[in-house]
Amino acid sequence: MSSFLPTSAGNLAYWQLFVAVTALFNTVQNFVTVKLTRRVYNNVPENSVTPLQARTFGVWTLTSAVIRLYAAYHIHDKSIYDMAFLTYLIAFGHFSSEFFIFRTCQLSTGILGPFVVSTTTLIWMFSQYEFYVRP
Numbered sequence: 001m002s003s004f005l006p007t008s009a010g011n012l013a014y015w016q017l018f019v020a021v022t023a024l025f026n027t028v029q030n031f032v033t034v035k036l037t038r039r040v041y042n043n044v045p046e047n048s049v050t051p052l053q054a055r056t057f058g059v060w061t062l063t064s065a066v067i068r069l070y071a072a073y074h075i076h077d078k079s080i081y082d083m084a085f086l087t088y089l090i091a092f093g094h095f096s097s098e099f100f101i102f103r104t105c106q107l108s109t110g111i112l113g114p115f116v117v118s119t120t121t122l123i124w125m126f127s128q129y130e131f132y133v134r135p
Helices: 012-032 035-040 051-073 078-101 109-127
Strands: none
Touching (some): 012 035, 012 109, 051 078
């Protein structure tokens, strides 16, 4: 099993892999049900979170997962590193705007997960840039 894991030094590649695999689960659930998506967007009428909206969210999540999965195995590639960083920045921007501006989310486990993952990863990737992307 270890032959399938990233081989770079440090733990960021393993984190990218973990987040990508988790996002794959989230993608599948968005295509199957709206239940977990409603937990994120929990400050709107229940019928506002539609199957179409959930599938669109699922495709966005899948796109991020693919980039992050690729980053797990190519963490030293500047372009891939930057793209992965941007996926977290986009996620942070999306969830922040939904919480602070559009008010579609209330503080709950549904929104805390994306906030914690995006914020932690952004700080980690920013602070470790020189370690992983050697000029």
